[in-house]
Amino acid sequence: MAAVDRVAVLEELAERGPLTVEQEVELAELRPKAQQWQKKKDDEFVANELLAFLGQDLRRRCCGCRRCWVGCQWV
Numbered sequence: 001m002a003a004v005d006r007v008a009v010l011e012e013l014a015e016r017g018p019l020t021v022e023q024e025v026e027l028a029e030l031r032p033k034a035q036q037w038q039k040k041k042d043d044e045f046v047a048n049e050l051l052a053f054l055g056q057d058l059r060r061r062c063c064g065c066r067r068c069w070v071g072c073q074w075v
Contacts, residue, residue: 003030003037004037004038006026006030007030007031007034010026010027011027014027
């Protein structure tokens with residue numbers, strides 16, 4: 001997460017003017033890490049949304065036996 005914050009700072013500096021060589025190198029090294037972290041975060045969000053949807057769908061179709069997660073006959 002620190003990489004994401006540092007990339008944001010460096011990109012803001014780049015908008016204001018040219019970066020130093022060291023800053024450009026640092027930004028080039030950190031961007032892939034920040035992108036990987038963001039992709040992982042996005043994947044976790046999608047997975048959590050899918051689980052929430054499936055849980056709602058199971059409750060909607062449940063007969064009320066409270067066994068839907070282990071094999072209710074009505075699911």
